[in-house]
Amino acid sequence: MSAPLLDIRNLSASYGSAQVLFGLSLELRAGEVVALVGRNGAGKTTTLKAIMGLVPAKADRLAFRGRSLIGLPTYRIARLGLGYVPEDRRIFTDLTVDENLETGHRAAGAGRSPWTPERLFRLFPNLAEMRDRRGSQMSGGEQQMLSIARTLMGNPEAILLDEPSEGIAPVIVQMMAEAIRAMKAEGVAVLLSEQNWAFAAGISNRACVIERGEIRFQGSMAELMANEALRAETLGV
């Protein structure tokens, strides 16, 4: 097996004196979708933020494409090819759709066909009809699409998606699932934090179950599907 794209060993993170992650380890390989599932408050969002350098973290190893991310400023982490879509979307509401996409733009690596606004509009047809609309005038689902599209404009190798299905209409959830499949088809690896079990199960190769800042289970989606006792205990499903 090749070295993992994203390799995390023994990651701890705190907000001030409140510790949220307690020695968490997981890996993400090229081209796969890994679901980070767990209940509210288990530490999913903090894991993604810690990877991006947005909360202070300690780890034995935190590496992307073989380069350690520890101590790197967030923008350098992003430039290594790691995209991030935050839970609260963080669209620039004063900017139009086109301008939001521009903020994410970075040149693609060699041998890749870069994401362009036109390609992204095929993936998210709703956005194509509102290129000049400001972020503040968009619905939650549209903002979510824009947030993903904006990150894809940076042509990342891997993308950290924080709860893309949260608080949006079921039709759009469906669209999100298709978008993630399309990313995967392009060879983009996805680490997906999810509370919506069915959504996560439908699109992921592997799953990590997180509970109280620790990984309880890591394995294939099929294994987790089979392990009803664990699911009931950790996810309540």
Next chain:
Amino acid sequence: MTLLAVQSLSKSFGGVVAAQDVDFALERGEMLALIGPNGAGKSTVFNMIGGQLRSDHGQVLLDGQDITAISPQARFRRGVGRTFQVAQAFLSMSVAENVQMALVSRARESRALWSPARKRHREEALMLLDRVGMADAADRPCSALAYGDVKRVELAIALAGQPKLLLMDEPTAGMAPRERAALMDLTASIAASEGIGVLFTEHDMDVVFGHAGRVLVLLRGRIIASGAPDEIRSNPDVQQAYLGDDHALAQPTGAEAP
């Protein structure tokens, strides 16, 4: 008489409904959990009861008196105590002074200009700290405490107001797992012995099912279920809406239909 009665409480933010016709009641000595997925409106409901947010419609009655429109300060005097999701204490003061401050305010002495605050109500503050197991740390700076201990101090501060109703927003968030049960056991015993009604939100299901007498489930601003923990655990609506939804991709839920 019912301690807390919440009647058709509603709030929207710029057209987005955060809480709609929320109705429930809370009795003395009861531990009531308010749960729901992120964005379900828990904080909105909580802050309308605490006075941090003004509701659009509906009423909040404490002991039959309408407190819907009064400030957090006035609610404190009517007997509402609260703790915060991210613990809020006065970090520049010692542990005892934190509690003394609440006692000073209860005695309406916060505008006194002469005799030192440090010496006021110290005995009572130490008693309260003793109840939450923090008496030994009374003279330590609050900023030097571990997070779990700050949460205990917060509980002592809230109790200093002699509350009838205690609002706890995610009381165990950020605490180590073994501290969580201890804090909630403590809260439950105080609530029972003093007849304080406790309303809390919580993410940790062990805390909810282990300590709540009754559970309310909020989804998209509405209460979709309420009952004993076991009933909630086995309620299919709750399963679907909150703990995981096997059919989310296939069928839109009715709750959102216009």
Next chain:
Amino acid sequence: MDPSFLVIQALNGLASASSLFITACGLTIVFGVTRIVNFAHGSLYMIGAYTAATLVPRLLELSFGPVSFWAGILVSALIVGIIGVLIEVLLLRRIYGAPELFQLLATFGLVLVVQDLVVQVFGPQDILGPRAPGLRAPVEILGRRFPSYELVLIAAGPVVLGLVWLLLRRTRFGVLVRAATQDRDMIAALGVNQAILFTGTLFLGAFLAGLGGALQIPRVAANTGMDLAIIAEAFVVTVVGGMGSVTGAFLAALIIGQLQAFGILIFPKSTLVVVFLLMAVVLAIRPNGLFGRPETVGGTHAVGIASHKPRSSNWILGLAAIAALACLPLAADAYLLKVATEILIFALFAFSLQLLIGVGGLVSFGHAAFFGLGAYGAALAVKWLGAPMEAALPAGLVLAGTGAALIGAFVVRLSGIYLAMMTLAAAQILYAVAFQWVEVTGGDNGIVGVWPSAWASGQVPYYLMTLGLTVVAVFLLVRIINAPFGYALRAARDSEPRAESIGINLRQHRWLAFMISGAAAGLSGGLYAFSRGSVDPGLLGIPTSVDALTMLLLGGIQTVMGPLVGAGVLHFLRDQIMPLTSLWRLFLGLSIIAMVLLFPRGLVGTVQHWREERA
């Protein structure tokens, strides 16, 4: 009234609005992205004027014509832009995370540094620039003559607005600047290097300041007072428009330009007052300005006094210090006593500010208002009522306390940087009143003949009286800080939600704090008036406010006694350094910057920290 006259006034208003907008636009862009209120923006404007006034005549000697003139203006602005880049890389980059009080002080340190450097580089004389070739003859408008250069200025504002708009809308840099104004962290998560973006923003902001200054050269001579004059107005424009909003700045500049042009007809002496009143009214209605958004990121950093175990040794030390000070007249000569009197007065002034900043976390940037009110209150009582010192001092105290009650009632509704700006504006209003209401205040000359009663008129008795009053006032303030009221202020500073939920009325407590602090500052102001025998508007100026802040910072805002030590040390240093060098502002400015960067705890704070570390 003659309609042609009204047209000309309106045009005058438009011309000054344009100049103001060009400068303020840079300030608001820099604030939007970096969240730093750059006090030195006015200094950049001044450098622009000096550079252009020096450069353009040389260029015109080489080749006389409009091209040389305008090229000179642009080159001057570019030079200022580069200076802005240096400022960002050397200073601002290090203080982005600092509390706003420290940011304001550091950039004010820069103001002092630039003031001395400008004199060193360009000489002490004012420099009048050449008039623009081709625009020397006035034009006739409705039968009245109007300078043609003013018409160019009127056009320059909208042109700059248009170009800035294009830059912000049509370039990647502009899109990123606008995005960063909204959410800096998200920009970083998208792979954008904030450092370069910030440097670029400072270049743009400084370029606009330089351009604003350079465009003034045919109208006013470049002079060393330009920096503080323009910065006060630029603050008003950005605050009224909403900090970070370019459109808001344009609208605010237009309003203020017209207010000044027509205000002069209605209240010939009160143009400054009208401008600052506008700001007060706008902030009272819209606490974030016309187009501003509520501050979501950052917020105030609570730094200030914390609880310490009471030490009995502190009492002994305090009494020993008072005894030593009381014995000073036995050993000191008249000059030293005069210095000691002033130090005591400023110690009380700084200490009164500590109640607001160190205890309450309320960054007042206009504490000179209360010092000046105390001084003027006493002086006016002497001049107009013939009051003796014994009645005039309390009159000053009451006037300052009343002023603080009025100003405080507005200010306690605001927070963070808006609070600092509002207090600054309040002080500037009073400065303007003192300066412009000549019949009552004596205007620029102030009021003279404010002498103490006969029994206190000697150097020694006045010193002892000052010592006595200062000791009593400080003692009372310390009691207040340690009393429940002081604790309640600290509670509100540490955590507003917690303080509210234990029943503390934040606004009411803060309002009372303003009154107490203002009254104490007023007492020090009154003492100062009688020690010098006169008052002048400078007592109400920005430098007086900054003096108090510097003393506080030097002593340490985390300590109760810090401001007293800070006042002593600052005054002593100033007394020692000022006679030795003409560059004392440079030294003071660099010391302020060094303190912010290296020594944020201050003198007493550092000693206290060492003692606690050892314990």
